[in-house]
Amino acid sequence: MRNVMDILAERGYIDQVTFEDELRELLGSESVTFYIGFDATADSLTLGHFLQIMVMMHMQQAGHRPIALIGGGTTMIGDPSGRNDMRKVMTREFIDYNASRFKEQLQQFLDFSEGKAIMDNNANWLLDLNYLDFMREIGVHFSVNKMLQMDAYKNRMEKGLTFFEFGYMLMQSYDFLELYRKYNCKLQLGGSDQWSNILGGYDLVRKLEEDKVYAMTFKLLTTAEGKKMGxxxxxxxxxxxxxxxxxxxxxxxxxxxxxxxxxxxxxxxxxxxxxxxxxxxxxxxxxxxxxxxxxxxxxxxxxxxxxxxxxxxxxxxxxSGGGDESAVPFTEMDKKVFEEGIGILDLLKDLGLTKSNGEGRRLVDQGGISIDDVKVEAIDKIVTLDDFKDDKILIRKGKKVYHQVRI
Structure with missing residues (x-):
């Protein structure tokens, strides 16, 4: 079987890695337990997360054991990396709900049977930490001077960085230590924007446990224009x-x-x-x-x-004029809405096709809205039952976005 490092490199995942030759040898000689953390900031994972899930699947297929770590604890702080302002503080109930949704989704992609993968939540050890004990054991190993030089914090210094957020790196680093002690986890993976945070945990485990552990990041999912994919x-x-x-x-x-x-x-x-x-x-x-x-x-x-x-x-x-259009996204609406009639700008907004009447007005003026292949010519167009065929209409926005309305 090919070494998974070669597979990840050939497919273009790898960005940075510590002791690359050592890690490659380790991955080729034994089953390695590794982890990726997912902060529960929403009730679904995204296409950006899917790249990380793909890496986990490649690793598991090569015989290594993934830990999907749900960030029920770290989400309560929020990662300052790549942000210009403080993340909105979320309630414990909201975070727990999001974490439960992440679990359901991750189980679609990874095999958790017979201990082949592990799912854990850092709320299990972060929420009940004693502050003084934590600072005596963990905080003493972190240099404030070094932390302030890292992009995750440096970019926030002008606008202000709270001590609350400053603790994020310590918490994430402690995750690696906890997972090493609990599961013999030897490797942390993550996106390239997490390099500073990941190195914090890598250094901490090496100092306290005097063992070799490793860190690897992969490139963020971006387009040829440099925009974040998804x-x-x-x-x-x-x-x-x-x-x-x-x-x-x-x-x-x-x-x-x-x-x-x-x-x-x-x-x-x-x-x-x-x-x-x-x-x-x-x-x-x-x-x-x-x-x-x-x-x-x-x-x-x-x-x-x-x-x-x-x-x-x-x-x-x-x-192409062939095939079944039943999978096109649709919205069921009350027939009464169209008995009375609804303005095209309001309808576009209600369907989520535009964010404002101004955006809808521009699209109509530019010829970018059609109903059943008939271009909408006027911004004051009223959509009524007369526009429907077989109790449905198909709205097209631009050349590629389609949405059905059914009554």
């Missing part, structure tokens, strides 16, 4: 099908930039690299075939083959 004008791409339907995920992946196709096939699917390179090398109109494969494979991994097939058929129905 962020759209309409909002975040979620793994929860109730928040981002499979069709929307499919369409999002189907419409990626040509320059990103090979990269995303390598990072977000399990297709062999020979096939990834072959698809990535397609040019002009042919690249659309590769985009279809990308969209189908990602949707299949996240939502299953049946939903991926439905999404693909719906897309082909809308764009």
């Amino acid at each position: 962020k759209t004008e309409a909002g975040t791409i979620w793994l929860d099908p109730n928040k981002t339907p499979p069709y929307e995920l499919y369409q999002y992946m189907r419409n990626v930039d040509d320059r990103d196709v090979e990269k995303f096939l390598a990072l977000l699917t399990f297709l062999p690299m020979d096939e990834v390179r072959k698809l990535g090398a397609l040019q002009d109109a042919e690249i659309n075939k590769a985009k279809e494969v990308l969209a189908f494979e990602v949707t299949k991994l996240i939502h299953g083959k049946e939903e991926a097939t439905k999404a693909q058929n719906a897309a082909r129905a809308l764009f």
Whole structure:
């Protein structure tokens, strides 16, 4: 079996790693317990998290044991990394609910049977810590001068950094120590924006336990334009099908930039690299075939083959004139709304297709809104029952966003 380090490197995941040759040898000689932390800031994981989940799946397939650590404790502080302001403080009940949703989603991707993977929550050891004991055992190993030089904190110094947030690195570092002692965890993984925090835990375990542990980060999921993948004008791409339907995920992946196709096939699917390179090398109109494969494979991994097939058929129905459009996102609305009539700008906003009347007005003025392939010409258009056929209408926003209204 190939060493998983070679697989991760070939597919483009790895950003930074401590003692790379040592770690490669370790991963090739024994089953290594490793962990990734997920702060429970929302009630669903995102497409950005999915890259980390892919790494965990590659590692587990190579015989290593993942720990999915839910940040029920650290979420109560909030990671200052990459932020310009303090994260909103959330209630314990809200965090616990989010953590339960994360657990459900992670179980779709990792095999937790017979101890092959572990799920834990750092609330189990962080919430009841004694402050003085913690500072005597852990705090003494952290230099304030060094911490202030790290990007996670340095970028916040001008606008203000609370002592509350300053403690985040200590808490995350303590996680690594706890998991080492509890499960013999030897490796922490995370996104490249977590390098400072991860090194804090790596140093702490090495100092207190006098053992070799390791740290590795992988590149953030970004587009060729340098934007964070999974962020759209309409909002975040979620793994929860109730928040981002499979069709929307499919369409999002189907419409990626040509320059990103090979990269995303390598990072977000399990297709062999020979096939990834072959698809990535397609040019002009042919690249659309590769985009279809990308969209189908990602949707299949996240939502299953049946939903991926439905999404693909719906897309082909809308764009190629064939297939089944039943998987297109839809909203059920009260028939009375259309008996009285509703303005197109209000309808777009109610459906979540626009955020304001101003945005809707611009789209209509630019010819960017259609109802059943008939362009909406006026911003004062009133949508009534006369616009419906078989109790439904299909609204198109721009060239690629479709939404049904059913009554």
